[in-house]
Amino acid sequence: MVARIYRPAKTAMQSGKAKTHRWVLDYEPEVPRSVEPLMGYTSSSDMKSQVRLYFDTREEAIEYARRNKIPHRVEAARERKVRGASYSDNFKFDRVSPWTH
Numbered sequence: 486m487v488a489r490i491y492r493p494a495k496t497a498m499q500s501g502k503a504k505t506h507r508w509v510l511d512y513e514p515e516v517p518r519s520v521e522p523l524m525g526y527t528s529s530s531d532m533k534s535q536v537r538l539y540f541d542t543r544e545e546a547i548e549y550a551r552r553n554k555i556p557h558r559v560e561a562a563r564e565r566k567v568r569g570a571s572y573s574d575n576f577k578f579d580r581v582s583p584w585t586h
Contacts, residue, residue: 486533487513490546491560508546510538510557 488510495505512533520527540546543559550557574580 486515486556488550488555488557489513489560490543490550490557492543492562494563506541508540508543510540510546510550510555512536 489512490508490510492508493505495502514529514531514534516529516531518527518529538546538549540549543562547557547559549555
């Protein structure tokens with residue numbers, strides 16, 4: 486079972502960068518999820534899918550995986566582009582893009 490090491494992106498409900506500085510190690514599923522026929526619950530018999538470990542740095546996560554002989558894959562952290570515009574730029578007289586509504 487391969488572990489995935491990554492830094493999570495911020496959620497759509499976040500405006501700040503909380504909970505995006507730590508690195509996460511979680512396992513890729515070995516067994517696909519199944520739907521229980523009576524109630525329709527989605528379940529999995531894979532217990533490692535419930536494990537999620539947090540680390541302060543990428544190196545700590547890689548070292549943990551190597552120390553415990555866990556095959557792992559590191560995904561590069563993608564930095565978000567930050568626009569330099571402010572809220573007041575939406576109402577400028579010499580706006581570059583046309584007003585759409």
